[in-house]
Structures are given as structure tokens and as C-alpha cells.
Amino acid sequence: MAKITYLHPNGTATVVDVQAPNTVMRGAKLNNIDGIEAQCGGSAQCGTCHVYVDEQSTVPLPSMDSVEDDVLYGTACPRRENSRLSCQLPVTEELDGLVVHLPEAQS
């Protein structure tokens, strides 16, 4: 289980506990957090589960594979160095304390 903080564009934060084997994307869905569409349901096809990982975060994340890197070319909000697809971030104990910023739009 990991405590994950989702920061909304308006500055409010939602902090939830997410269990394995869910992803950061699924954690948002299960906890009714708006701002992640996930049209493809987590198959790294749609780019509508885009998040910005907080710059201060020291939480170790799995490295990005080439599919994720490619899908991030199509996000609705500009891609940044700290952009990730939240469906490609499986929750483990290591992710405890992760903070992600939700973009203004996903599609």
C-alpha cells in the first residue's frame, strides 16, 4: 500500500491510500478523483491519464519504456520532463509519498 497525493489544477489536494496491484491511474479512479480520463483503461494507448510528477518528489519510479515515451507525444497539456502516464506506474510500497499534479485537461 502507498499514500499518494493528487494535486488538482486549482491547488486542492486529495491524499489516498492505494493498494497493489493497482496503478496510480486506477488509484484515482477507485477514489473518485477527477482529472484522469484513462479512455483506454490502462493499456498505454490513449495518453489521457497524464500526470506531472512533483519536482520535489524523491520517490523512486519505474523507468519509462519506449511505448510510454511515445504515447506522451500526444498529451492534451504540454509534455514536460516530469510527465508520466499514470497507468504505467504500478503501486508498490516504494511509491509511498508520491505526489502527482493533474493537468488542466486530458483530451
Added chain:
Amino acid sequence: MAARGVVVIGAGQGGLDTVAALRAKGYGGPVTLVGEEPVAPYQRPPLSKGFLTGATRHDELTLRTESFFSAQDITLVCGDRAERVEPDVQRVRLASGGTLRYDKLVLATGSRPRTLPVPGMDLSGVLTLRTLADAEALRGLLSGPPRQVVVLGAGFVGLETAATVRGLGHDVTVVEAQRRVLARALTPQLSEWLAGRHRSQGVRLLLGAEVTALHGTPAGEVAGVQLLDGRRLPADLVIVGVGALPETRLATEAGLLVGDGVIVDQWLRTDDRSVYAIGDCARFPSARQGRHIRLESVQNASDQARCVAAAICGESVPYTAVPWFWSEQYALRLQMAGLTAGHDETVTVGDPDGARFSVLCFRAGRLTGAESVGRPADHAIARRLLSSGTGPSPAEARAPGFDLKSFVTRPSSPAPAHA
């Protein structure tokens, strides 16, 4: 305004996204979502993919938890069918006998599998694949020893199912009336390439073949598929994937304009100003195509849901989203952006032999669509280019070393933290 609120008929992808978007936009009136299926809204795409193999569990299909509906004050009515819409009194009659009044009604009734007008369709062992219940039944039949499976129809559902079933070790034949697979959806180039991949996986593809009957055993179980040319294919399981028909009965009976889909305007309104229609069941005007079209995709249902929710909240904007679609067959990732119908020129970029390429489609020199295999960046960038109306010319795309990535700049700075 009287607080009768919004009633949404059809608790699938479009229906669920409509009610979620209404609340996200701050709609304060009553919201009711009515669905005929006995389960909470779920995703259909895995039904022909990971769900059949067991890679995707039932709970992973569910779009939202029960707590979502209570927390958002949305009344979810599962396992009940809307029997009749009475537009003159703005009321819906349910099969259970209940009634619902509405200020605005959204029809999100989806589509249902088409069947073939041939004898034997009611034999046991003849299945269609649309709902979770269909997929569970099919999964059960596929869990035993190898079967002789015949798939009727080489559309997306048919081909995905063929690929999955083949992957489970069954013998698979696909019968298609058209001369190529996915004839309506894909360019001839991609059709041909994909057909080759299915054949190399050991799937028999019979193209231009017409089914005239299904044969059964005396016990009423399917035993074979009869073709017009006289061939008879042995089969102990037949999966019918010959397309879908829009679910329009309610609209027709309510006197709304219908013609292969509920006809809506660019704001997704029917000819009754209180009634909208979205998703698989709706036929809407496409500015890009210059005609009314009907699409069956998650993107279309989901984006139209948000468009309708905005309209109901008084923020009407015409529906103009770029259509896109994905499919998974074997380990192949297929992605389609825009619409390729009506193109007059194509340019293939990448490496078809290595299963990494895109077919870019142009009409009068402008990019209108892209079909990608194993090239997610091409797809992602094509969607952005199509939405902004820009993109390469065919000549540029043909230049050696061309890469769509040159049309986007990769950022170097992290996103500023939100204030």
C-alpha cells in the same frame, strides 16, 4: 427550472461518462443513470482481449466503484430497461413499472451485435460478443480442450477475438464476405498486412466467402458452417462478429428522427430539444467528413459524453473531437487517428516487415488520418496535428528520413508547480 433533472438511458461507457462529467461540471439537479445490464458500468474493450485469456479480471473492468455513485449523488438503476420515452410529457417508462421525469434526457443505448439472416443462428455454440455475460460464456467454452472455432466477420471484434482464441490454442477460421479484412475501417495496405499476420499465426482467413447456413447436430449443437461456394467448415463453436446495429428502438418509438442511428446536430441534440443522443447509437454531423457519421469507439462515446454534459450545463460547444481507435491483436498495437475514408493518397512510413509503421492518409494534399502499427508516437502526434488542422504534405512525408516527431518540440523544463 423544475428539478426533474437529467435521465441517462444506457449505463455503458457514454452513459457513465455523461453522469460523471455532469457532476464534475457542478450540475446540481437530480441525475439518474438507467442500465439494462445487471452490473455496474464497465469497459468493453478487454472483452475480446485480456478478459478472454484471464489476464484482465472482472473488477478491473469496472469503470467506477459503488461509492462513486453515492458520493456524487447519482442514482444508478441497474438491471432495469427503459421501455418507452414520452417526449410530450418528458417521461421515461421502465420495464419494472417505474417512471422517471426529466428536464433533459440522454440516450446512450449503444449498439447490439448484428446477426446473419441464415438458418442455424439459434443453435447452441453460436455466440455473439458484446456484454460481460457474453464474454463470460465464451471464456467458459474456451477453457477446455482445443475446439474448432469459426469466426464470422473480420471486423475489429471478430479479428481481436480470432487472435485471442488462437492464442489460447484453438483452431480458428475467419469467414468474411468482403474481399479484405476490416474493409470499411482500414486502408487496403493495412488490411493486407494484417491479414498476413493472422495467417502467419495459423488462422485460416476465407475472404469473399458468404455463409448460407449453420449446420447442427440432432441435439441442437452447432457442427458446421455452410458457404455459398459449397464448402462446409466443421465447427463446434461459432462466434458471430458481423458488425453492430445502433440501439434506436426507444428513439424510433418516441417519434425522433432516426436513420442508422439517432440523428443529432453538432451539439448532439435530437430533433427534440430536450433529448440528446451519444456514442454508438448516435449519428452526428462530422465537419471533417462533410456528412453525418456514426462511430463505435470508446473515444467517441467518452468525448461526446463530456460535450453533452457541457451543453446541459449551459456551455454548448459543437462536437469536433478527432476520432481515434485502438485494437490489440496478438502482440500488435494498432492505432487509428482521424478518418481514412475518402483519402486519395497514402504514404507509408517506417518498417512494415518489422511491424513498426504508419500509413498516413491524405485528401487533396491534407493529412486526414493515420493508421499505426507499433508506432505510438506517430499516432499520438497525428491526433494532435489533425486537431490543429496542420501536418506534413504528402511530399514532405515521402522525403527520406521523415519523422512525424519533427512536428513537435520536446520540452526541457518541468511543469511549474501549481500555485
